[in-house]
Amino acid sequence: MSEVTEKRRLTSNFAELSRSECEKLLAEHSVGRVGLSAPTGPQILPVTYAYYGQTVVFRTSPYGVLSSLERHTRVAFEIDDIDEERKSGWSVLVLGSAERVTQQYTLSTLWKEGPVPWASGTRNLFIAITPDSITGRSVRAPFAD
Amino acid sequence: MSEVTEKRRLTSNFAELSRSECEKLLAEHSVGRVGLSAPTGPQILPVTYAYYGQTVVFRTSPYGVLSSLERHTRVAFEIDDIDEERKSGWSVLVLGSAERVTQQYTLSTLWKEGPVPWASGTRNLFIAITPDSITGRSVRAPFAD
Numbered sequence: 317m318s319e320v321t322e323k324r325r326l327t328s329n330f331a332e333l334s335r336s337e338c339e340k341l342l343a344e345h346s347v348g349r350v351g352l353s354a355p356t357g358p359q360i361l362p363v364t365y366a367y368y369g370q371t372v373v374f375r376t377s378p379y380g381v382l383s384s385l386e387r388h389t390r391v392a393f394e395i396d397d398i399d400e401e402r403k404s405g406w407s408v409l410v411l412g413s414a415e416r417v418t419q420q421y422t423l424s425t426l427w428k429e430g431p432v433p434w435a436s437g438t439r440n441l442f443i444a445i446t447p448d449s450i451t452g453r454s455v456r457a458p459f460a461d
Numbered sequence: 462m463s464e465v466t467e468k469r470r471l472t473s474n475f476a477e478l479s480r481s482e483c484e485k486l487l488a489e490h491s492v493g494r495v496g497l498s499a500p501t502g503p504q505i506l507p508v509t510y511a512y513y514g515q516t517v518v519f520r521t522s523p524y525g526v527l528s529s530l531e532r533h534t535r536v537a538f539e540i541d542d543i544d545e546e547r548k549s550g551w552s553v554l555v556l557g558s559a560e561r562v563t564q565q566y567t568l569s570t571l572w573k574e575g576p577v578p579w580a581s582g583t584r585n586l587f588i589a590i591t592p593d594s595i596t597g598r599s600v601r602a603p604f605a606d
Binding site: 329330345346347349351352353356357358359360361362390391392393394396398400403407409411434435455 | 474475490491492494496497498501502503504505506507535536537538539541543545548552554556579580600
């Protein structure tokens with residue numbers, strides 16, 4: 317489905333976020349979800365991330381599910397903040413390609429300023445998602461309390 | 462990666478949730494995220510859902526991305542509540558198969574008691590995800606404020 321078709325179907329309850337609003341939200345937050353197609357089917361895994369140089373960067377273990385992303389792989393990355401009670405909130409979806417960060421200069425910076433994983437253990441694999449598209453929307457239910 | 466391997470890697474910051482804890486969280490909440498492999502790559506889409514008869518049910522439009530799930534399709538479904546400031550929270554991941562709900566009795570009940578989509582417009586397609594696995598974990602960062 318093209319982005320245009322998707323936009324057309326936004327109803328009065330949904331408002332589209334601009335690219336700069338989406339990027340602002342990506343920069344302000346630090347927890348998101350990576351969606352990937354594993355051999356056994358789709359997966360969604362929460363990660364801590366940093367929005368660095370217009371890429372979404374996270375650290376992972378070389379032994380886990382996410383390590384499969386070190387080779388150029390299509391992924392989805394989503395952040396949101398939705399209030400179930402108030403039926404309102406927003407979500408941002410990044411579609412793009414994940415790949416291992418190998419450039420030495422970038423790695424040095426990321427070790428110092430990049431995402432800090434909450435899990436302990438070896439998490440020395442930096443994965444960067446380069447966006448093909450960044451879209452977002454805010455939602456407000458018609459029957460909000 | 463097998464579930465067992467994944468469990469082994471839980472660190473002191475992560476605790477596994479039991480199946481019944483996961484099901485309780487699924488029943489208590491109403492917003493989650495569906496992960497699917499679209500022809501263009503992985504997607505993550507927020508939905509309002511109900512946990513009904515040990516399936517995750519949501520309503521969608523017959524014209525949107527999620528309508529592709531009406532035929533038996535492998536999906537991921539995730540809910541979480543993670544506090545970025547306190548670096549703590551939990552997540553539950555359902556892996557399973559999505560399929561259109563066609564049974565008349567079930568549909569009648571779902572129209573009355575099922576998930577209420579926030580979007581207006583035609584959302585008369587009920588999709589049920591039958592879990593193959595339900596796993597969850599809580600997280601508490603070692604350096605929580």
